[in-house]
Amino acid sequence: MKDQVNRWISADHAHCWHPFTDQESWESDVPVVICRGEGSWLFDFEGKRYLDANSSIWTNIHGHSHPVIVKAIQDQAATLCHSSYLGLANNKASELAEKLCSFFPDSLERCFFSDDGSTALEVAFKMSLQWRQQNGQKERTGIIAFENAYHGDTLGAASVGGVSRFIKGYGETGLDVYRVGSVEDLLSLPEVVVETASAVVIEPLIQGVNQMRPWPKGMLAELSAWATQHGIHLILDEVMTGFGRTGEMFACQNEKVIPDFLCLAKGLTGGTMPLAATLTKCEIYEGFKGPDRTFFYGHSYTGNALGCSVALANLSIFESENTLAGIEEKGAYLERELTNIPRIQEVRRVGLILGFEVGEGGQEFCLKLRERGVLTRPILNTIVIMPPLSVTMDELKFLIKAIKLEC
Numbered sequence: 001m002k003d004q005v006n007r008w009i010s011a012d013h014a015h016c017w018h019p020f021t022d023q024e025s026w027e028s029d030v031p032v033v034i035c036r037g038e039g040s041w042l043f044d045f046e047g048k049r050y051l052d053a054n055s056s057i058w059t060n061i062h063g064h065s066h067p068v069i070v071k072a073i074q075d076q077a078a079t080l081c082h083s084s085y086l087g088l089a090n091n092k093a094s095e096l097a098e099k100l101c102s103f104f105p106d107s108l109e110r111c112f113f114s115d116d117g118s119t120a121l122e123v124a125f126k127m128s129l130q131w132r133q134q135n136g137q138k139e140r141t142g143i144i145a146f147e148n149a150y151h152g153d154t155l156g157a158a159s160v161g162g163v164s165r166f167i168k169g170y171g172e173t174g175l176d177v178y179r180v181g182s183v184e185d186l187l188s189l190p191e192v193v194v195e196t197a198s199a200v201v202i203e204p205l206i207q208g209v210n211q212m213r214p215w216p217k218g219m220l221a222e223l224s225a226w227a228t229q230h231g232i233h234l235i236l237d238e239v240m241t242g243f244g245r246t247g248e249m250f251a252c253q254n255e256k257v258i259p260d261f262l263c264l265a266k267g268l269t270g271g272t273m274p275l276a277a278t279l280t281k282c283e284i285y286e287g288f289k290g291p292d293r294t295f296f297y298g299h300s301y302t303g304n305a306l307g308c309s310v311a312l313a314n315l316s317i318f319e320s321e322n323t324l325a326g327i328e329e330k331g332a333y334l335e336r337e338l339t340n341i342p343r344i345q346e347v348r349r350v351g352l353i354l355g356f357e358v359g360e361g362g363q364e365f366c367l368k369l370r371e372r373g374v375l376t377r378p379i380l381n382t383i384v385i386m387p388p389l390s391v392t393m394d395e396l397k398f399l400i401k402a403i404k405l406e407c
């Protein structure tokens with residue numbers, strides 16, 4: 001086994017290229033090779049187990065290899081994995097679109113599928129901008145976005161995001177973006193910016209990549225009212241906050257806001273398959289009917305049957321396990337325990353999304369946690385804690401104990 005694992009590591013070092021990774025230091029290190037997952041735990045080839053404290057980069061919802069999800073994958077794989085969504089329908093995509101829209105009756109009635117968070121945002125931007133072009137508002141070509149926002153890594157989405165180091169020197173000129181820091185900033189925007197804006201986009205309730213920073217309470221509702229007043233589309237990037245992380249199924253439900261576009265990905269398949277959805281209103285959809293009004297967008301795997309089938313299973317577990325009921329209690333426990341640790345300077349939390357500050361050495365802190373059987377990644381010196389929603393109190397106690405030993 002040891003020989004086999006070493007062979008995989010050599011192949012990785014010789015041929016693989018990891019996301020957001022300095023490959024120079026990666027190549028000089030020995031990676032953990034994960035081979036199995038069960039519930040909140042991941043296992044390496046030596047049988048060592050690790051608590052998946054960031055839900056495999058914010059995707060996992062009900063734990064690894066949940067039997068209902070495994071069965072959905074097996075059954076669907078044996079029936080149909082994929083057929084093109086161009087000119088054809090499939091039963092699982094139909095059922096999933098209906099199910100997702102059912103969370104927003106009479107408001108978000110259309111679902112457009114894509115593959116990842118970034119593409120869910122690309123779809124929303126293109127829909128908003130193209131809709132303006134063919135519905136008598138050609139001057140509306142701008143996107144208003146928030147400073148330090150993160151909306152994905154494809155060029156369009158990255159040009160809207162506010163983390164300039166991700167596309168520095170070659171991609172900043174993408175879409176026509178105007179950045180603001182707060183709702184107050186919106187009120188002092190030049191008139192021409194407001195009148196030529198197509199959409200405003202935000203990560204509702206909490207910014208993720210910007211070190212887990214919650215917005216003030218009520219801010220989303222204010223933003224929504226402002227956008228409506230000025231005829232600007234509201235795009236909600238719920239790629240991180242969707243599917244229960246905030247305690248409600250979707251973050252927008254906390255402030256009773258209904259956007260023009262709702263972007264979903266990460267948790268949509270419970271952390272198993274790449275699938276995304278952009279929900280929108282009837283009014284937007286109707287503006288794409290007729291000659292020369294087609295929405296020119298799609299991917300090879302749009303409407304993937306395997307992904308849609310797993311997403312349906314994921315949603316069914318929310319009902320069968322009453323998943324949302326325990327979120328606030330688990331989050332509050334983590335916040336209480338972490339706040340009491342002297343080294344920890346600040347704890348920021350919404351539901352089961354949490355970031356805390358350790359001063360210097362975030363990267364080293366996470367490596368030490370890994371030795372103690374806890375996996376997560378820092379953002380600069382912010383340690384992210386975002387376990388699967390199914391995490392148990394005993395597992396959270398294990399997590400707190402490991403963090404205390406490192407502090």
Ligand SMILES: *Cc1c(COP(=O)(O)O)cnc(C)c1O
Nearest residue numbers: 116117118150151152208239240
């Ligand atoms: C992860 C994330 C994205 C990008 O999603 P990918 O699936 O990685 O393309 C976009 N927005 C937010 C808020 C995210 O957390």
